[in-house]
Amino acid sequence: MLFRFTGQSSLGQFAVRTLIVTAYAVIFAPVVMIVVTSFFAQEIVSFPPPGLSLKWYANALSKPEFLRGLMTSFQVALLATAIGVPLGTAAALAIVRGEFRGRGALSSFLLAPLAVPGVVAGSGLYMFYVLAEDLLDRDIKATTEGLVAAHVLLAIPWTVRLVVASLQGLDRAAEEAAANLGASPFTVFRRITLPMMRSGIVAAAMFSFIQSFENLDLSMLLVGPGRITLPVAMLNYLEFRIDPTLAAVATVQITLVGILMVVTDRFVKLSRVV
Amino acid sequence: MALLVVPACLLVLALLIGPMILMFRISLNQFSPTQLMVQALSPDNYIKAATDPYYQQIILATLGIALLCTLLTLILAFPAAYWLGRMESRWKSLVVIATLFPLLVGNVVRSAGWMALFARDGLVNTVLMKLGVVSAPLEIMYTTKAVIIGIIAVVLPYMILTLSAVIESIPRDLEYAAANLGASGARVFWRVILPLSGPGVAAGSILVFVLCMNTYATAVLLGGPRFKMMAPAVYDQFVRGNNWPMGAALAFMLLAVTMAFTVFGSVAFARRYRTG
Numbered sequence: 001m002l003f004r005f006t007g008q009s010s011l012g013q014f015a016v017r018t019l020i021v022t023a024y025a026v027i028f029a030p031v032v033m034i035v036v037t038s039f040f041a042q043e044i045v046s047f048p049p050p051g052l053s054l055k056w057y058a059n060a061l062s063k064p065e066f067l068r069g070l071m072t073s074f075q076v077a078l079l080a081t082a083i084g085v086p087l088g089t090a091a092a093l094a095i096v097r098g099e100f101r102g103r104g105a106l107s108s109f110l111l112a113p114l115a116v117p118g119v120v121a122g123s124g125l126y127m128f129y130v131l132a133e134d135l136l137d138r139d140i141k142a143t144t145e146g147l148v149a150a151h152v153l154l155a156i157p158w159t160v161r162l163v164v165a166s167l168q169g170l171d172r173a174a175e176e177a178a179a180n181l182g183a184s185p186f187t188v189f190r191r192i193t194l195p196m197m198r199s200g201i202v203a204a205a206m207f208s209f210i211q212s213f214e215n216l217d218l219s220m221l222l223v224g225p226g227r228i229t230l231p232v233a234m235l236n237y238l239e240f241r242i243d244p245t246l247a248a249v250a251t252v253q254i255t256l257v258g259i260l261m262v263v264t265d266r267f268v269k270l271s272r273v274v
Numbered sequence: 275m276a277l278l279v280v281p282a283c284l285l286v287l288a289l290l291i292g293p294m295i296l297m298f299r300i301s302l303n304q305f306s307p308t309q310l311m312v313q314a315l316s317p318d319n320y321i322k323a324a325t326d327p328y329y330q331q332i333i334l335a336t337l338g339i340a341l342l343c344t345l346l347t348l349i350l351a352f353p354a355a356y357w358l359g360r361m362e363s364r365w366k367s368l369v370v371i372a373t374l375f376p377l378l379v380g381n382v383v384r385s386a387g388w389m390a391l392f393a394r395d396g397l398v399n400t401v402l403m404k405l406g407v408v409s410a411p412l413e414i415m416y417t418t419k420a421v422i423i424g425i426i427a428v429v430l431p432y433m434i435l436t437l438s439a440v441i442e443s444i445p446r447d448l449e450y451a452a453a454n455l456g457a458s459g460a461r462v463f464w465r466v467i468l469p470l471s472g473p474g475v476a477a478g479s480i481l482v483f484v485l486c487m488n489t490y491a492t493a494v495l496l497g498g499p500r501f502k503m504m505a506p507a508v509y510d511q512f513v514r515g516n517n518w519p520m521g522a523a524l525a526f527m528l529l530a531v532t533m534a535f536t537v538f539g540s541v542a543f544a545r546r547y548r549t550g
Contacts, residue, residue: 023354120532257378271368
């Protein structure tokens with residue numbers, strides 16, 4: 001152990017410990033800070049706070065941009081997950097179980113959206129949408145459909161990655177046994193394969209939902225009046241000020257992500273997925 | 275069976291590959307303030323990005339910040355990754371989830387947290403003044419320092435998780451053997467642990483460098499309106515300048531750098547070590 005070895009020099013040990021504490025402090029400080037700020041009584045963020053209050057949560061809900069942003073983000077994330085996860089799962093199944101050439105290349109192809117920077121993919125989609133609007137004479141940018149289509153691009157690679165990983169570790173003996181005992185291929189899939197894929201699919205759904213819900217880079221050129229996602233609404237607000245109202249909205253998002261992770265962890269050991 | 279991949283592939287083709295090809299084509303067009311986009315087939319936008327001092331400065335600043343942040347992140351992450359990789363307690367999965375959690379919270383929320391910390395009357399200034407370290411509040415917001423700290427916070431979890439996975443796979447016996455033969459803690463680190471974590475260091479650094487290059491929210495919120503990095507510059511070209519060809523060219527450059535590093539990383543390291 002590094003600690004035991006560096007224990008020979010207490011200075012080295014101290015340096016190593018300091019770095020570990022610093023790393024986790026830097027990771028958690030902003031998250032903790034924003035939660036704490038949401039309870040400050042006064043509007044201008046300053047220390048120490050004169051008192052604590054819950055009024056900013058009510059205030060946040062009374063602001064249409066945040067309430068609508070929350071609804072839009074929720075709707076888009078739900079739809080993108082509902083479309084992307086089944087498509088990604090089907091593709092993952094074919095990649096692991098299929099017997100055709102080029103499966104490795106296909107898997108890289110489906111993971112490509114993760115490698116393309118969000119701002120770049122968003123710029124491409126923005127131009128694509130605007131030109132398609134002229135051609136089709138209908139709105140695509142700043143519509144739910146347009147945003148959902150973009151966010152399906154997040155759901156597919158995450159699903160392929162997680163479901164492929166869960167399928168690769170599977171023992172096929174149970175499926176073969178079921179088939180030998182006379183189960184039809186569909187029954188084998190429904191009663192054996194699908195339940196065995198469950199952990200991968202659950203994790204994929206969680207990652208897809210959260211990646212969509214918190215996404216800024218890909219979405220910010222695709223939003224418009226009346227169709228603004230929560231992260232974009234927060235960014236617009238933050239360009240002018242940071243106050244407890246915004247902190248309350250951020251805390252709602254943190255809580256939602258936290259709940260999703262805890263619920264998912266009951267089905268899948270998240271620490272083993274990542 | 276093969277048919278099952280078709281819908282997902284078609285979507286990626288239509289929503290990613292198609293728009294990227296369109297973007298490359300548009301980057302070869304020209305911009306006119308009156309007609310906005312003029313059809314052309316010229317590399318002018320790329321030449322301008324490489325030679326115009328305004329764009330040169332943005333590109334160099336982005337590369338410099340990405341490099342510095344990657345280096346600092348590596349130094350900061352290594353001890354934590356070692357601690358996590360060698361952890362055997364039942365808390366380990368909890369620590370992994372806790373490391374992952376801030377990643378999933380989103381960059382806007384975390385930048386907002388730094389804004390509250392770095393404000394004139396924020397926690398950092400209040401503590402420094404109370405301790406008597408400074409007599410007047412420091413201006414931390416809207417400085418390069420603030421952006422660098424913000425970016426490091428964003429990418430640290432990626433580096434820690436990547437490194438700890440590799441460190442976990444290094445047999446502990448090697449460390450014990452080296453120590454038994456009289457190597458000091460520092461020597462074990464330099465001669466055993468660090469060389470064997472090479473693939474993790476490489477994979478983590480490439481991932482983090484690419485993420486730093488593409489920083490948007492952190493740069494805009496902590497750097498302020500005059501602070502420029504590549505991703506905000508791309509966004510500005512579309513929204514403020516309405517200059518599609520230049521925006522497309524800058525975006526394509528960002529894509530090319532990202533892809534070059536990602537492909538280089540996966541070919542050079544993942545193949546050879548099967549770990550990254």
